[in-house]
Amino acid sequence: xxxxxxxxxxxxxxxxxxxxxxxxxxxxxxxxxxxxxxxxxxxxxxxxxxxxxxxxxxxxxxxxxxxxxxxxxxxxxxxxxxxxxxxxxxxxxxxxxxxxxxxxxxxxxxxxxxxxxxxxxxxxxxxxxxxxxxxxxxxxxxxxxxxxxxxxxxxxxxxxxxxxxx
Amino acid sequence: xxxxxxxxxxxxxxxxxxxxxxxxxxxxxxxxxxxxxxxxxxxxxxxxxxxxxxxxxxxxxxxxxxxxxxxxxxxxxxxxxxxxxxxxxxxxxxxxxxxxxxxxxxxxxxxxxxxxxxxxxxxxxxxxxxxxxxxxxxxxxxxxxxxxxxxxxxxxxxxxxxxxxx
Numbered sequence: 148x149x150x151x152x153x154x155x156x157x158x159x160x161x162x163x164x165x166x167x168x169x170x171x172x173x174x175x176x177x178x179x180x181x182x183x184x185x186x187x188x189x190x191x192x193x194x195x196x197x198x199x200x201x202x203x204x205x206x207x208x209x210x211x212x213x214x215x216x217x218x219x220x221x222x223x224x225x226x227x228x229x230x231x232x233x234x235x236x237x238x239x240x241x242x243x244x245x246x247x248x249x250x251x252x253x254x255x256x257x258x259x260x261x262x263x264x265x266x267x268x269x270x271x272x273x274x275x276x277x278x279x280x281x282x283x284x285x286x287x288x289x290x291x292x293x294x295x296x297x298x299x300x301x302x303x304x305x306x307x308x309x310x311x312x313x
Numbered sequence: 314x315x316x317x318x319x320x321x322x323x324x325x326x327x328x329x330x331x332x333x334x335x336x337x338x339x340x341x342x343x344x345x346x347x348x349x350x351x352x353x354x355x356x357x358x359x360x361x362x363x364x365x366x367x368x369x370x371x372x373x374x375x376x377x378x379x380x381x382x383x384x385x386x387x388x389x390x391x392x393x394x395x396x397x398x399x400x401x402x403x404x405x406x407x408x409x410x411x412x413x414x415x416x417x418x419x420x421x422x423x424x425x426x427x428x429x430x431x432x433x434x435x436x437x438x439x440x441x442x443x444x445x446x447x448x449x450x451x452x453x454x455x456x457x458x459x460x461x462x463x464x465x466x467x468x469x470x471x472x473x474x475x476x477x478x479x
Contacts, residue, residue, distance in 0.1 A: 185478045188352055189397075192369050194360040197409035203358050203369060203476075231355075233476060240465045240472060243363035247476040277479050299406045306406060310369075310399060310413040312351045313443050 171279045176286040178272040180279065181207070181255060184229045190214050191310040194245060199235040201247050204228060204307045214309035221268065221303040226258040228307065250277060256305065266293040267304040337445045342452040344438040346445065347373070347421060350395045356380050357476040360411060365401040367413050370394060370473045380475035387434065387469040392424040394473065416443055422471065432459040433470040 171180035187205035194201050206214055210226040213219050222228075236248025254273035257263070263270040271292035273282035282288060296304040337346035353371035360367050372380055376392040379385050388394075402414025418441045426434035437458035439448035448454060462470040 186354055189355050189369055189371065191413055192358045192367055193413075194367065194411040195407075195409060196411065201358055201360065203355055205355065231476075231478060238472065238474070240468070241361075243361060244472075245360040245362065246474070247357055247359075250477040250479060253479075277477070279479060302406070306404065306410075308404070308412070310397075311416040311443070312397060313416060313419075313445055 174281040
């Protein structure tokens, strides 16, 4: 009985620590989910009319410092940008306002000019839906991301320009 | 010469302390500018198609805790919601995306069910433009704000619903 109880404690303890430690799987290119991203501060927002999604762009400490001091071309190593994406929705209380509906995904750009030198100095990662499922069949998915970002090479491969926040 | 230098130091010192202390004037209803609002965390965003503005809604610590635990009807005393508003703009790199352009204003709803009992428990405040000029000719401007929010009385007078952020 004593051994059974000990076993139960060990199993519960192991499961608990696993969940608290890293419940979300890394991407195929080995990027770990930034667990604290929703505590990061805001850099900008956007509304894509071609696919009807609303976006909020957050930054980690290094990114926020860079954005506020205008040092974003290039962004410094260590900067991470997070983009939260929702499908368009509306509220009955204000039908002429588009608001975030279903959560689509959160995606990240992680600046490390050495580690990610083949993709403009940026590591790309995306986790889909509420299940937070890593995007990409294998590590080569980053070339799909990088291809889309190549037209903004002159802005260090970043579409976002930090918004004016006085 | 010595007196002139002392005078210069005093003037510089006075101007400096004034700026660091509270450069932004309070609103006519006596609400002080929340200097740290741009470090608050994100609650939601919206895009108003009737007046072509993009918005990001942030919350102070109390508001974020309420939003994440679903305790927003009513919002707790001490919660403050900040809404940042920009005119619609576009980027040459992605013309089908609407992004924040010129900064319009930042406005706040401050929950204090006793102090602001005449306006649904909310204190209203707005600072306009990069000059951060307080909105309102006198303290009665809050009834204009409150009037607009009355249709969402059933949602504690708040238009915003916290977005899903896993």
